[in-house]
Amino acid sequence: MPELPEVEALKDFLTEHLVGHEIVRVLPVAVSVLKTYDPPLSAVEGREVTAVHRYGKFLGLETDGGPHLVTHLARAGWLHWRDPLPSGPPRPGKGPLALRVALETGAGFDLTEAGTQKRLAVYVVADPADVPGVARLGPDPLADDFDEERLAGLLSGERRQLKGALRDQSLIAGVGNAYSDEILHAARMSPFKPTGSLTAAETARLYEALRTTLTEAVERSRGIAAGRLKAEKKSGLRVHGRTGEACPVCGDTIREVSFSDSSLQYCPTCQTGGKPLADRRLSRLLK
Numbered sequence: 001m002p003e004l005p006e007v008e009a010l011k012d013f014l015t016e017h018l019v020g021h022e023i024v025r026v027l028p029v030a031v032s033v034l035k036t037y038d039p040p041l042s043a044v045e046g047r048e049v050t051a052v053h054r055y056g057k058f059l060g061l062e063t064d065g066g067p068h069l070v071t072h073l074a075r076a077g078w079l080h081w082r083d084p085l086p087s088g089p090p091r092p093g094k095g096p097l098a099l100r101v102a103l104e105t106g107a108g109f110d111l112t113e114a115g116t117q118k119r120l121a122v123y124v125v126a127d128p129a130d131v132p133g134v135a136r137l138g139p140d141p142l143a144d145d146f147d148e149e150r151l152a153g154l155l156s157g158e159r160r161q162l163k164g165a166l167r168d169q170s171l172i173a174g175v176g177n178a179y180s181d182e183i184l185h186a187a188r189m190s191p192f193k194p195t196g197s198l199t200a201a202e203t204a205r206l207y208e209a210l211r212t213t214l215t216e217a218v219e220r221s222r223g224i225a226a227g228r229l230k231a232e233k234k235s236g237l238r239v240h241g242r243t244g245e246a247c248p249v250c251g252d253t254i255r256e257v258s259f260s261d262s263s264l265q266y267c268p269t270c271q272t273g274g275k276p277l278a279d280r281r282l283s284r285l286l287k
């Protein structure tokens with residue numbers, strides 16, 4: 001799933017390629033992607049893109065005097081820039097294509113979604129805050145005013161584990177499963193550490209890890225074409241998705257905890273005092 005750094009890079013890429021151009025046609029190929037009906041999708045047609053925004057993991061195109069086209073790529077969604085776009089009409093129900101946006105230049109982009117679970121969402125709204133997921137977003141962790149005090153304030157009111165807190169979009173916008181693993185590894189903290197237990201020094205360490213991890217990932221992703229971002233994201237991750245590999249910091253073997261629909265990765269030496277965490281799914285099955 002694209003998270004803050006990838007969506008930020010997509011925003012840069014699209015700013016460069018879309019702003020000043022006219023959207024001539026928007027084709028919803030998969031009916032389920034469109035989550036709004038008023039204004040209609042056609043309301044962005046014939047309009048110039050004036051700005052591209054990121055809201056957490058959402059991407060929004062602002063049009064001249066018209067509505068915003070906002071998308072959430074979800075777990076298996078992606079954006080593919082096409083120059084030129086294929087000339088024939090896309091065939092509904094075939095393949096991963098969900099939505100196609102065509103510009104007056106003949107170029108454009110496709111939103112695609114792999115797999116059978118269709119979660120990619122597109123909204124056409126007068127105001128981005130009309131998208132419920134955008135309205136619920138917590139502060140952006142790369143915003144200038146997101147300082148250590150802000151993080152401490154957000155976490156102090158929480159009674160849960162760090163992993164879940166970091167991923168909660170209404171607490172902090174843009175961090176998902178991959179970067180929460182990376183941030184906790186950089187901060188040398190267990191994913192199951194209770195948020196309320198952080199000392200001032202630990203909060204400072206977590207803040208530093210959060211900002212550094214995301215800033216570095218944004219820097220790595222910036223300037224990379226949309227099509228190569230997914231590979232770039234994977235290559236930059238130190239623990240996430242690397243079960244069984246050696247930790248790049250200490251050499252210990254990276255382990256994972258599986259849940260019904262996801263998994264997390266961590267390094268026991270760096271994060272849990274050398275102790276492997278119980279695999280909850282497994283221990284439940286064994287009971």
Ligand SMILES: [Zn+2]
Pocket residue numbers: 247248249250251252267268269270271
């Ligand atoms: Zn390690």
